[in-house]
Amino acid sequence: MIYAIGFPNFQGITSIETDLPVLNKGDVVVINVRNRFLFKTGSTPTSYSLKAILPTLSQKEALRQFLWNGGTIITPLIEPCKPVMTTVLKEEL
Secondary structure, eight states: OEEEESSOOBTTBEEESSSOOOOOTTOEEEEOGGGOEEEEEOSSTTOEEEEEESSOHHHHHHHHHHHHTTOEEEOOOSSTTSOOOOOOOGGGO
8 A cells, every 4th residue: 555645636546644554574665755744724714724744653663663573664755856865775675
């Protein structure tokens, strides 16, 4: 199963705003670090208030356990059009 934090709903992906479901080793969690702040609209189209910062503290603990148990987390690059260099372990490929 693919879960997403900080993304809108996409077909085949479960978007999560609150507590994570029980995650299995074969699941994948995609976290949008560019859209960490979840807002709700107020009474006018230009009024917003902060609803949550994603991932929440409880989600972070669940994600830590998920990683510890061999789960996969993907976080897209902050600036996807800008080339970056990174180190990748052979086991990650």
